Every structure is written in structure tokens, then in C-alpha cells.
Amino acid sequence: xxxxxxxxxxxxxxxxxxxxxxxxxxxxxxxxxxxxxxxxxxxxxxxxxxxxxxxxxxxxxxxxxxxxxxxxxxxxxxxxxxxxxxxxxxxxxxxxxxxxxxxxxxxxxxxxxxxxxxxxxxxxxxxxxxxxxxxxxxxxxxxxxxxxxxxxxxxxxxxxxxxxxxxxxxxxxxxxxxxxxxx
Amino acid sequence: xxxxxxxxxxxxxxxxxxxxxxxxxxxxxxxxxxxxxxxxxxxxxxxxxxxxxxxxxxxxxxxxxxxxxxxxxxxxxxxxxxxxxxxxxxxxxxxxxxxxxxxxxxxxxxxxxxxxxxxxxxxxxxxxxxxxxxxxxxxxxxxxxxxxxxxxxxxxxxxxxxxxxxxxxx
Numbered sequence: 424x425x426x427x428x429x430x431x432x433x434x435x436x437x438x439x440x441x442x443x444x445x446x447x448x449x450x451x452x453x454x455x456x457x458x459x460x461x462x463x464x465x466x467x468x469x470x471x472x473x474x475x476x477x478x479x480x481x482x483x484x485x486x487x488x489x490x491x492x493x494x495x496x497x498x499x500x501x502x503x504x505x506x507x508x509x510x511x512x513x514x515x516x517x518x519x520x521x522x523x524x525x526x527x528x529x530x531x532x533x534x535x536x537x538x539x540x541x542x543x544x545x546x547x548x549x550x551x552x553x554x555x556x557x558x559x560x561x562x563x564x565x566x567x568x569x570x571x572x573x574x575x576x577x578x579x580x581x582x583x584x585x586x587x588x589x590x591x592x593x594x595x596x597x598x599x600x601x602x603x604x605x606x
Numbered sequence: 607x608x609x610x611x612x613x614x615x616x617x618x619x620x621x622x623x624x625x626x627x628x629x630x631x632x633x634x635x636x637x638x639x640x641x642x643x644x645x646x647x648x649x650x651x652x653x654x655x656x657x658x659x660x661x662x663x664x665x666x667x668x669x670x671x672x673x674x675x676x677x678x679x680x681x682x683x684x685x686x687x688x689x690x691x692x693x694x695x696x697x698x699x700x701x702x703x704x705x706x707x708x709x710x711x712x713x714x715x716x717x718x719x720x721x722x723x724x725x726x727x728x729x730x731x732x733x734x735x736x737x738x739x740x741x742x743x744x745x746x747x748x749x750x751x752x753x754x755x756x757x758x759x760x761x762x763x764x765x766x767x768x769x770x771x772x773x774x775x776x
Binding site for chain 2: 430433489490491492493566567570571572573574575576
């Protein structure tokens with residue numbers, strides 16, 4: 424697998440992170456992602472496939488890396504996911520944002536409101552949480568942690584702490600090999 | 607000629623950033639400068655690299671640094687790229703004589719007639735404090751720049767302060 428041993432995850436995975444899967448898994452896959460980034464949208468089904476295939480052997484972590492100038496609604500989408508997280512719905516919103524990216528992204532903030540309704544979240548409560556300093560600090564913290572880890576664009580994937588540099592299509596096989604070696 | 611290394615005085619230059627404006631390195635004395643040479647406007651890797659730096663301008667400012675990006679493209683190409691990608695930093699045109707500044711920094715690819723993908727951190731005295739050459743197709747990210755800026759003595763002093771006074775009043 425094409426791992427860059429010079430680019431190491433600078434911020435270890437902790438309880439502060441959004442984590443799916445087995446906490447004691449052989450492989451930890453960390454994604455630095457941007458909800459409006461088309462390449463991240465393209466990688467989303469591959470991540471789902473990897474999670475499905477390796478189930479108990481994989482822990483998946485998502486961290487925010489919004490490129491706000493390139494993607495004008497990426498920051499708002501990240502804030503929305505964090506506001507949903509306060510209600511325990513981070514992953515539901517993460518999935519909705521990627522599965523419906525092509526529909527909401529051209530509509531901007533109005534498009535994102537569809538996500539709030541689709542998840543049945545309280546629009547007033549969500550609006551109150553958006554732009555909170557805590558949420559802003561968390562997103563910025565994720566972003567700078569990614570910068571310090573050598574993340575160079577979106578999505579950036581780290582496999583057991585090392586930056587993955589190959590084709591996203593090949594990631595599934597690379598992870599399979601890591602699991603096979605450690606089994 | 608190989609890439610200029612840390613400890614070398616940064617060669618002076620004045621280059622156009624727009625058809626009627628130019629930028630000289632010496633304007634930034636007493637501030638730090640990040641020089642990002644890149645091969646070409648519009649190519650995908652460069653754009654990702656510069657898009658990332660575009661998100662870090664506040665962070666660079668906190669570290670008392672100005673970002674200047676340089677390629678051999680002309681000013682009109684730079685202007686169109688900056689507008690399209692919403693870049694908020696100068697793109698300098700090393701166009702005539704072509705690649706003169708890139709050559710002075712040891713960052714010119716003679717074979718292809720392009721600037722190489724080279725990064726320099728220059729301190730407030732005009733001395734190169736860090737440099738890095740990446741393969742053409744590899745986006746180097748920003749970790750090296752941030753580490754180099756934070757290692758500068760002036761920035762170390764700032765970091766050593768207990769807290770920003772304004773944050774203590776609440």
C-alpha cells in the first residue's frame with residue numbers, strides 16, 4: 424500500500440473524535456474530508472464498502488477539512504454535522520450530506536435545510552447551535568490537525584496513522600492486506 | 607543548480623502580480639515570507655496545493671508570514687486563476703525573462719521550462735530558513751511550512767507567552 428511514512432497523523436484518535444466501528448480494530452482509517460468536495464463525495468461509497476467488508480477489523484474516524492474558498496458551503500455543512508452531533512446524529516448527517524451532495528450543493532444553505540428536515544431535526548434548535556464558538560473551534564482544530572499531519576487536499580486518508588497516497592479505488596485492497604498481515 | 611538551502615540570503619526580486627502592480631521581496635523585510643514556486647496555473651495538483659494555502663492565510667498571518675506564489679505564467683492567466691479560485695494572496699509572474707527568479711532560487715526545470723514545486727520560508731532579515739523541493743506531481747501540503755514558521759525565533763517568543771491578554775478578559 425502506498426503510505427507516506429513522512430506524513431504521520433499528528434493528533435491521535437481519541438474519544439473526542441467521531442468514530443464508527445470496533446474501538447479495538449486492527450485498522451484505523453481516518454478521513455480528513457469536506458462535505459462539499461466532489462472527490463470526497465466520490466470516495467464516500469468506497470468508505471462504506473470498506474466498512475462493510477472489514478466490519479470488526481476496522482475503526483473509521485471522520486475529521487473536518489473544509490476548503491471554504493473552493494467550496495463555499497463546506498464550512499456551513501461541517502457546522503451542520505456538528506450541530507446534528509449534539510443531538511447524537513453526526514453520522515446520519517454525514518451520510519445525508521454525501522449521499523445528497525449533488526442535490527444540496529448547488530442550492531447552498533437552502534439545500535442544507537433539506538438535510539435538517541430529512542433527518543427530522545428541530546430546525547430552531549439546530550439553527551441556534553450553528554456558528555457556536557465550540558463548533559467553530561472543533562472544525563478549525565480538526566483542520567489544523569490535518570495540516571500538521573501533512574493532509575494536502577480532500578479527501579486525505581490515514582491508515583494506522585500514515586497518509587495514504589494511492590488511488591482511492593485501491594484503498595480497500597490495501598486495508599485488506601494490512602488486516603491479513605496482522606491476523 | 608540545486609535548491610537554495612537554509613542559511614542562504616534570499617535573492618531579491620520584483621515581479622508583476624497584476625498587469626499594473628508589482629511586488630518586491632524587500633517590501634516584506636521584518637515579516638516572514640513563504641515563497642511557493644509551482645509549475646503552472648490551472649493544473650490540478652497546483653490548484654489543490656494553493657487552495658490549501660488559501661485556507662491558511664490567517665494561520666500564516668498569526669505567524670507573521672506573507673504567502674507569495676510564483677510561476678512562469680503571465681499576469682492575465684494569474685488574474686483569471688485568482689478570480690476563479692478565490693485566492694487571497696499574490697500570484698507573481700516570473701514571465702520575462704522567463705524563469706529568472708526560479709533560476710536564482712535553484713527551482714527551475716530547464717527541460718520543461720517551468721518552475722519546480724519548491725517552497726521557501728524566508729525570515730524578516732531576508733534569510734532563507736527552510737526550503738523543500740517536491741516532485742512535480744506531489745502536493746507537499748503545509749505541515750513543513752507551519753513547522754518552519756513556528757521554529758523561527760520570533761515566533762517561538764510569541765508562543766512562549768502564557769496567553770493573549772484579550773482572551774483573559776471575559
